[in-house]
Amino acid sequence: MNVSDYRSEFAAFSSAIELAHYRHRAGFEPQLQTEPVYERYQDLFTRDAIEGLKLALQQLPESQETGRAGLNSLLGTARIGFLEAHAKELTDEYAHCQSSAQVEWDGGRVSLHSVPKMVANEPDAVRRRELMARWVDAVAGCNDIRAARLESLHESARALGFDSYRALYVEIIGTDLEALALRTDAFLARTETAYASALRRAATRDLPGVSFEELQYSDYLFFQRMSRLDRFFPAGDVLPTYAAAMSGLGIHVEQQKNIHIDAEVRPTKNPRAACFRINAPDDVRLLVAPVGGVYDYTVLFHEAGHAQHFGWSSRELIKRHPEFMYPPDHATTEGYAFLLNYLFLDPLWLREHLPNVSEERVRDIQGCLALLSLHNVRRYCARLRYELTLHETSAVRSEHLMHLYAQLQSEATGFRRSPQLYLWDVDDGFYAAAYLRAWAFEVGLREHLRTRYGRRWWAERRAGDELIDLWNTSSRYTVEDLAKHIGFGEVSFELLADSLTSAVSEE
Ligand SMILES: [Zn+2]
Numbered sequence: 001m002n003v004s005d006y007r008s009e010f011a012a013f014s015s016a017i018e019l020a021h022y023r024h025r026a027g028f029e030p031q032l033q034t035e036p037v038y039e040r041y042q043d044l045f046t047r048d049a050i051e052g053l054k055l056a057l058q059q060l061p062e063s064q065e066t067g068r069a070g071l072n073s074l075l076g077t078a079r080i081g082f083l084e085a086h087a088k089e090l091t092d093e094y095a096h097c098q099s100s101a102q103v104e105w106d107g108g109r110v111s112l113h114s115v116p117k118m119v120a121n122e123p124d125a126v127r128r129r130e131l132m133a134r135w136v137d138a139v140a141g142c143n144d145i146r147a148a149r150l151e152s153l154h155e156s157a158r159a160l161g162f163d164s165y166r167a168l169y170v171e172i173i174g175t176d177l178e179a180l181a182l183r184t185d186a187f188l189a190r191t192e193t194a195y196a197s198a199l200r201r202a203a204t205r206d207l208p209g210v211s212f213e214e215l216q217y218s219d220y221l222f223f224q225r226m227s228r229l230d231r232f233f234p235a236g237d238v239l240p241t242y243a244a245a246m247s248g249l250g251i252h253v254e255q256q257k258n259i260h261i262d263a264e265v266r267p268t269k270n271p272r273a274a275c276f277r278i279n280a281p282d283d284v285r286l287l288v289a290p291v292g293g294v295y296d297y298t299v300l301f302h303e304a305g306h307a308q309h310f311g312w313s314s315r316e317l318i319k320r321h322p323e324f325m326y327p328p329d330h331a332t333t334e335g336y337a338f339l340l341n342y343l344f345l346d347p348l349w350l351r352e353h354l355p356n357v358s359e360e361r362v363r364d365i366q367g368c369l370a371l372l373s374l375h376n377v378r379r380y381c382a383r384l385r386y387e388l389t390l391h392e393t394s395a396v397r398s399e400h401l402m403h404l405y406a407q408l409q410s411e412a413t414g415f416r417r418s419p420q421l422y423l424w425d426v427d428d429g430f431y432a433a434a435y436l437r438a439w440a441f442e443v444g445l446r447e448h449l450r451t452r453y454g455r456r457w458w459a460e461r462r463a464g465d466e467l468i469d470l471w472n473t474s475s476r477y478t479v480e481d482l483a484k485h486i487g488f489g490e491v492s493f494e495l496l497a498d499s500l501t502s503a504v505s506e507e
Pocket of ligand 1: 302306333334337
């Protein structure tokens with residue numbers, strides 16, 4: 001196999017996929033059009049391609065570390081592509097099932113995907129529950145197709161010679177997932193008391209009329225909406241706040257021609273901020289349609305973290321190794337996304353970037369966001385534990401799995417979830433593990449920046465320069481590698497636990 005030809009094709013494929021997603025999300029295409037792209041580049045994901053990459057890897061000497069890391073990454077992506085190619089029809093069927101499902105409400109019918117937002121804006125707990133119950137029923141209507149798709153992915157993993165889908169991903173990510181789950185189990189235990197008491201206080205304040213013992217997923221959706229904080233986060237200030245934040249680090253977003261901010265109003269544009277590597281680092285697009293509210297702000301900062309990472313990636317490196325721009329391990333880029341996202345957990349940063357907000361309100365905002373973050377990390381700990389079982393079994397249509405899912409989620413989050421969601425609430429490819437590693441990396445990186453540049457590290461140009469140096473390496477390194485290179489040693493779930501525990505605790 002000619003590896004450099006393969007790389008060019010891979011780069012072209014990856015750009016085309018990103019462009020298809022961008023065009024759909026930006027409101028140019030009503031339907032997501034990835035099928036023709038997969039068809040055009042199907043040779044990238046055949047058994048021959050996989051064998052060719054394996055052979056190339058065997059032939060490359062151990063000393064060529066970057067070349068080997070690149071081939072490993074390409075091999076991982078080729079294997080994932082092989083699985084996806086075989087599940088393609090089921091994936092389409094599933095998308096169709098989801099988009100055509102409807103829920104009856106208030107005398108009309110609403111689409112499945114609009115329900116969570118309606119629940120989040122429904123102040124009446126009884127109505128919330130009823131709407132959510134109908135949504136769960138509709139979601140469960142696609143469980144058969146979900147199960148079939150998962151069975152197909154599992155079977156393809158075994159066809160590639162792995163014991164299970166789980167074993168395949170241990171190989172692709174290069175992470176011992178069971179060892180990771182032991183560490184995240186310990187995180188759950190370490191944060192349990194602080195989480196429960198912070199949640200109890202917050203529920204008393206924000207979820208009146210709902211008993212703490214009876215909290216449900218619908219209550220969570222309403223709670224995380226935080227509509228009472230809307231007036232401090234007006235839609236018009238999102239982009240100026242982002243520009244001000246970056247300029248503290250010496251980065252002037254209005255001069256970043258390679259990071260194009262698409263803020264145009266289009267009726268069919270998806271309002272959630274998103275980032276696309278169209279032809280990175282030269283063409284990165286940050287899609288925004290500000291609606292205001294704290295969630296809108298934090299999502300934009302998260303996506304901007306991806307954009308900065310992609311946009312500052314070395315052009316030379318990506319030309320030789322496009323796989324470092326589109327790796328199968330997402331932890332590195334998620335780590336940088338969380339770094340910008342979590343500026344909102346820093347009271348000092350909030351004070352400087354939210355004008356006319358009282359000291360008491362800053363503490364309120366910081367406490368709420370810290371609690372939501374701790375909730376999310378705990379939720380993903382439960383997800384990882386569950387997915388380890390789900391992706392090792394050959395029987396995914398199982399009562400046992402349904403109950404395991406609901407039990408782990410309810411225990412970790414304090415909000416009850418329906419067992420029916422056991423196949424809906426799963427991302428492909430152990431994304432949960434990537435997020436968890438990214439969270440633990442981010443807190444170490446933030447601590448490092450703070451030690452080196454002071455409590456206001458985000459207002460220091462030199463901190464920006466150090467980040468730019470890191471972003472330059474794109475996703476060449478895993479978060480575990482980076483932690484060693486930067487000098488803080490290991491990614492630590494203890495540090496993550498202690499940081500979030502103290503952030504949610506009352507002084
Ligand atoms: Zn992300």
